[in-house]
Structure formats: structure tokens, C-alpha cells
Amino acid sequence: MNTPPGRDPERLGAAPGDVKPLREAPPIGVQHAQAERLLKAWKTPQGWRYWSAVNNSQVGLWYTAAAFAFFLFGGILALLMRTQLAVPGNDFLSADFYNQIFTLHGSVMMFLFAVPLFEAFSIFLLPQMLGARDLPFPRLSAFGFWSFLLGGTFVCGSLFFNAAPQGGWFMYPPLSSQYQPGIGNDIWLLGLSFIELAAIAAAVEIIVGVLKTRSPGMRINLMPLYAWYILVVAGMILFAFPPLIAGDILLELERLLHWPFFDPDRGGDPLLWQHLFWIFGHPEVYIVFLPAIALVAMMVPTFARTPMVGYGWIVLAAVGTGFLSFGLWVHHMFTTGLPGISLALFSAASEAVAIPTGVQLFCFIATLLAGRVVRSVPLLFVFGGLAVFVLGGLTGVMVALVPFDFQAHDTYFIVAHLHYVLVGGAVFPVIAGFYYFFPLVGGKKLSDRLGRITFWLLFIGFNVTFLPMHLSGLLGMPRRVFTYAPNLGFDGLNLISSIGAFILAAGFAVFVWDVLRPKGKQPYAQRNPWGAGTLEWTAEMPDKPWGIRSIPEIDGRYPLWDQPNILRDIDEGRFYLPDAEEGKRETLITTSVDAQPIQCLRVPGPTWLTLFAALFTGGLFIFATFHLWWVAVASGVLAFAIIIAWLWTGTALIPEKEEKNVGLGLRLPLYRSGPESVGWWAMFITMLADMTAFAGLVFGYFFYWTIHDDFPPDPSPAPSLFGLMLLGAVLLLGSWGLTVLVRRWNQGDRRAAFYGGLPVAVALAVAGGATLLAGPWHAGLDPVSHVYPAMVWLLVLWTVLHVAVGVIMQGYCLAQRLAGRMTARYDIEIRNVTLYWHFVALTVAITVAVIAGFPLVA
């Protein structure tokens, strides 16, 4: 009988919660055989091959360790700064070195610690919380991690060669573009852009992971709050990081090729950088804060021994914070001289964001009131963090008021404010998270005694350091000075701050010792040591590499509390996928809202390809920094070849059978394409980020147009561009249309049409791209002369680059079909490429409309 894949007839239409585990456990011999096969499939490589692992528990661990190492590095930089500032007129550090250090301190803490650490935690914890074996793209996680490690080491290492960036973590031009010629700022721009790409890769992984790999029955309103928060944050990354990447491109082009985007002498505008930077920079604060508060949201119910009060309110508040955070960026620019109406608007929005934040805190307090609180070290850090954060939040409400901000702007008051927010809102919860989740790493707890010592050292040290800064700020001490004159009232306060910094450092030293100290004799923690209710605590102590023994059917927010015998049922393999018959790594894909199982996804195993892909991609950026063009190109070509090899050998493989029995009477397909495949989602999400970066560039165009009379210059060069741009657009849209047709022909298995159509699409795209380039070339636009031609060239180059990638993708589909790796039924590649081309078509249309069309109507 030919039934469609899915539940067997008697289970068809079973409501969530109706699906029960197997009534009888499989015989013990069968259980052992299953466990053995699972272990074999998920075995972590040994010896030096260990570093080829891609499984989330390994990559997450490395990621965490690396991000924390960067945190310690950033902390040491802070100690150096506090030593320099302890007394007035100090010459412990030179101004030059101090500038490098404060630039790196901010950049490291933001880009190499705060954001990556949450990615690390998520890669490590998410699959466990969702009851998945792994995230859908483990190799992408590994690639992201290696990129991050390489880029971060590069940026930090520059300090040892006295070549670190010194433009501040905010890199304001024209200081950072024209007045600091060394390679430091290039290292910042290229190294961190590389890391931003890794962050976007992690965001794609996390969004698809949360939406598609949840346990069956874990509807979207049942998933752990951590997953909600992280979904919001990953969404924010998609829209916050691309504007910064757009800004990085503009600034690097100005530094490298003298295109005058921020040079007021040639029509540029330094304020554009500030807009692009803070459109990223403010959401960034919440990108740091929300994941940390997500950890709190996991710990509070555990220690209150009761479900979270106001789950729905917290989700709404998290989403609301995410939205509002994009409407606040101008409050970093209140003193730049903006129209009064925008000051009022952004001030109001900055006040308003306190509301959803408050909602979350009150929900936590209500939960603690409703339950019976169990004292513990993680909870101590949670309390300390929330107290510190609330103080930072209150000064935040103060500086959100424009008149007050004018007096506090760029003084130490702001330094105090932002450290109260970030240390209270992120560092304390993260340390709490370390104490709470540490048993998942090696099966052993951290020490309670050392934990309490750490807490008090950190809490006291922090307040001694940063409380006096409120006062020195109000007395007028400006930020980013490497020393200050005596008798201005700053002396005593700075000395107190410096002493506090060392107490703080002592606290971290105790913590690091606690993590690193040999724990050989310490017994393993008992399973679920804190008595939590969520799925990550199904892990055995020490944990097995398979993620979860069998994937359960969920019908509540706290399955370990709500579902009787769930641990036994999972362990005995009474749920889904208790076995790895084919020796493959498998996990379940479910629908994004109701979590109905729709596919059994095979995830790839260990590989060296991702490590080398990251290495050579990094080489492209690093060698370009040193202007070693040929080495950079060679490295780029190698990276490209490895990535193609990775895609060719590791993605969209045609399975040996159509569907498989995953247990409990459920048969699921092994291959799905189009909008039902995870790859399609990943492409869609990636392209949203890509379009956002493009929108950042287009925003730049219109920013110049609104502020400056000479943009576009008179007489407008647009008419001479018009013909070629239009022709290019027609050719490219033709290539797009043909790609869409080719996808249909492939689906209908019309081989002749497929093999005939795709090369024509390639030819049209190449011709269209060349025509677009010919436009500004023919019009004689010189990008160095003025910002207008620079902007035109940039938009055209951006579009042509996308077309070039599109051409490669078209060629890849052709090769895949020729090699028999893509067929009418198994067509993920051409579907994803078509999706990509939809976005290319949009990019082309916007570019041509802006460059050739807009000046005619303006």
C-alpha cells in the first residue's frame, strides 16, 4: 500500500500529548545494541582528530572557552587602564599604547566575548533544551567557531606588535579614516567583519534550530524561555550586524582606496558612520543582555521550584525589547546637533524600553515569591546581577533624557552606566550560568565555597570600581583620556576605582581556578543536580555524545516535572529515534509552530573541511590587511575550493531510501526540499541579513541626498547612466526568470530544457553584470573625486558581486545534475539557488531604480 509518509493511520491526527511512549521497554539486549550503535554514530573523534569534531557539544565547549579567554584578555587590558588612571599625570603607559588598549578593551568585550559567548552557550545548550541530537548545520557552527577563533586572535594579537587599532571601539571617522594611517584600524575593520559574518552564521543556525528541531509536541508556546529569547536575539543579529558590515565596507574603502564616504571635504559625511554604527550598536546592547537574562529565566524557576510566572508576558516583553531596541540608536548621538523632533522621538523610545525590561524583572520576582526558593550559588549571582543591572537601568533612564544627557555625554558617568548595565545584565548572569550548567560539561559541579568567595569579590570589587565613576563623571571627567590633571577633583575617586578593579580581578582569578582546578577525585554530580524541569537535564553525568538517548514527545513547559517517568522512557529508548540502524547521525525536524514531526534529518559528522575553509577565508582577510594581494587571492581561491568541496560532499545527499521508521509507528521522509527543507530556511534567513546590509548602503545614498545639496551633483550624471543600467537590469532579470523556469523544468524532469536553459541563464547573468559595470565606467565616474560617484560604484559593485555568486550557484546546479547528485525528485540545490536569485533580482531592481531612476524624479 502506498501511504504518504507520516504517522501510521491509527496515529494520524493524534493531538499533541496523545502520543505515548512505548508501553513496554525493548528487551535489555536490544537496548544495549541500540545504545552501542548510537554511540558509534555519535562518537567524538579521538587523538588529534578531536579537532575535526563538529558536534554541538564539542564546538559549543570550544566556543565558550575561547570567548571566555578573550574576556580574560579584555579584563587584563582594563586592569592596565585602571593602573594608568590610578593617579593623575601617570606615565605607566604611553598615550599611544593606552589608546590601543581602550580600543581593544571595548572591541574585545563586545565582539569577542559578549556576542560569541551567547552563541557558544546556545550551540552547546539549545539542542539539549529542545530535545534534539544536534543543530541542523553542525559544520556551519564549526566553521563559525574557527572563523571566530582566527579573527579574534588576529585582532588581539596586533597589540603585541604595537599595531592594534586605536580609533576606539566606535571607530569614528574622520579620525579613524584619514588621521590614523597605520594598519591597526584595518585590522579592526577586516578582522571584526570576519567575526560579524561568523555571528550571522550562528544566528542562521540558531533560528533554524529553534524553529525546526524541537521535540515533537513542543509547540512554540511550550518551548523553554531560553529558546524564545535566543530566537529574538538571533533575529536581532540578522538586522543589526549587517548595517555595521555595510559601514565597515564604506570605511575600509575609504581607508584603502580613498573613496570619500566620510570625508566632508569631498561631499562625505562623518555622521553617516555614526548612524550605521549605532543602528548596530544599540541593538547590540540587547543582543548581549537578552541571552544573559534568558539564562536567568532558566534558573529562576528551577530554584523557585515552580514554573515561570507570566511566560506569555516574558515572551511579549522579549519580542518588544527586540523591536524597540532598533528605535533607540540616536540616543548615542544626542549632542551631534539633530532636528529637535528626532531628539524627542528617540528620547521617548529610550524611556519606553524600560517597560518591557521591567516586565521581565517583575515576572522573575513574582516567580520567586510564588515558589519555595532554594538557596544556591547560581541564584546568588542572579540576585547580584539583577541588583547591579537595575542601578544601570535607572541611570539609563536618566541619560535617556536629552537635557541630562548633554551633561553626562562622554563623561565617566556613561562609563559607569554602561558597565552597570553590561556587567549586571550580562557578566553576572553568565557566571551564574557557568555555575548552573557546568555539570553538563564534565559531569562535575563547581565548588559552592569558591563560588561564594567569587561572588562577594566580584560584587564588592565591581561596585568599588564603578560607583565612584558616576561622581567623577558628574564632575566632568571626560572619557578616553589617558591621563588627567591633578586638582580637578578626579584624583581620589580614580584611585578608589583602580583599587576596586583589582578586587574584581581577584574574584575572576578565584573563578578561573574553580573552573580549571583538577576535579579527578570529586564525585560526579547526580543526574539533574538542581532538580530542574527542562530537557537539557536529561543528560547523564558525565554526558554521552548522542545528545539524548531517544527523542521524547513533549506536552508541557517543564517535561521533567510534568511527565511522569520521562527519564526512564527516554533512557530505555521508548521514544523516537532510539537507534542508529544505518550508523548515521539523525535528528527530527518538526513544523515551526506545532512541532509536528515532518522529516528525519541526517546531520553531517566530523570533517577537517570546515577548519580549513575558515583558515583560508581568514587568510583572505588577514593577508588583505597587510596588502599582500596575491597571497590573499590565493587564500581566497583555496577557501572557495574547500567550501565547494564541503557543499559537494556534505550537503543535500540523496538518501539510500525514501523514508524511515523513527519509532512509535511514525515513518518520516529522509529528504525534503523547497520551503520544507532546513537549507531553504537557512538561505532565506541569510538573504534577509544580506538585504539588510544592502539597505544600509541604500540608506547611505538617501542620507547624503537629504543632508547635502551637492548630492547628486549638478548636472546629474544619471542620464548618461540610464541606458546601460536599464539594459543590465533587463539582462539580469532575464537570467532570474530563466532560473525560475529551469527549476520548474527540473521538477518536470525535462532534461533538454534544463540543460539548455541553465547555460543561457549563466550567459545572461554574465552579460548583465558586465553591462552594469559598464554604466558608471562609460559615464566616467571617478569614485575618488566625490562621494556621489563612489556611492554609485559601490551599489553597482555590490550588485555585480551578488550576480557573480549567483552565476557560481547556477554552475553548481548544472554540475550537480550532470553528476547525478540532483534529480527531479532530489532538487534542494536548484530550489535554494532560485530563492537566492529572487533576492538578486530585488537587489538589481533597487540598485538600478536608485542610481538611474531616482535622480530623474528627485
Added chain:
Amino acid sequence: MHIDPLERRWIILTLVLMLAITGVLLGYAIAANLHPPSNVETIDSTRLHLTPEFAEDKLGVAKNPDGTLTVTMVAGRYGFYPQHVEVPVATPVTFRIASADVLHGVHVPLTNLSTMIVPGYVSEVTTLFEKTGEYPLLCNEYCGLGHDHMWSRLTVISPQ
């Protein structure tokens, strides 16, 4: 939807408070015409010294017909020009400042005089000093190696 009576009272109280605060802000903004400083005015920073306003001999304090003062300054790495400004107490003073090179900021601690100075723009801010004395006029926007010693003196004197 059921809302606990106590919770409902808190919600209403909060809403009333929010409305009241918004009302006070709007009232002052409209009735008393109180606004934060704001000025969008572009200038060609390469030709700063050739403009009638920011030419070297035009910098400094000038008296307006209505008795208020205008202080014209140029900020450049690493100083404000002129380096010493003297203004009378309790008189409205308008500072107009342009940058010759990078971003600078100006802040006079313990007063509300503060603005960013963006190359290509003219920054304008009006204030009134209530206490006589010597004030430092500091650069608070990181501008490079000499950022820490970029400051001028501001003297507020009594009008005899």
C-alpha cells in the same frame, strides 16, 4: 480575560502616572517653549578659514544688538581657538563652533554646555552661566593622541 483587582489597580495607577509625566513634558515643551539644543547647518570645512564667520580674526566673543553674546570658536587637534574665553555671568551666550579636522566635543563641567563638533557642520548651543569662576572647556570626544590635553579656559566674570 480575567485580571486580578489588585493588578488592575496597579495597571491603572501606572497608566495615569505615565500620562501625567508625558503631559508635563508636553506642557513644558509647548507652553514654555523649552527644547534641547538642535542645529543642522553644514559648512565646507576645507574653506573654514576663508568663511566670513570662522576666519581667524573673527573668532572670539561678539556682542549682539539685543545684549546677548555670540562666541565663535574653531576646534582643531588639539585645542580650541581662541584658547581663553571670557563671558559675563547671567547673560545668554550662544556658542558657534566648527571643527577644522576630526570629530571633537566640547563640555564645560558643572554647566549644561555640551555639544559634539562634527566636521562639515556648525554646532550651535546657547546657555547662560549662573556662577562666576574659572571653568575648563574640555574636549570630550576622542580625537587622537593629544585628546587628554585638549582644553581651553572659560572665565565667567561678574558684570562689574
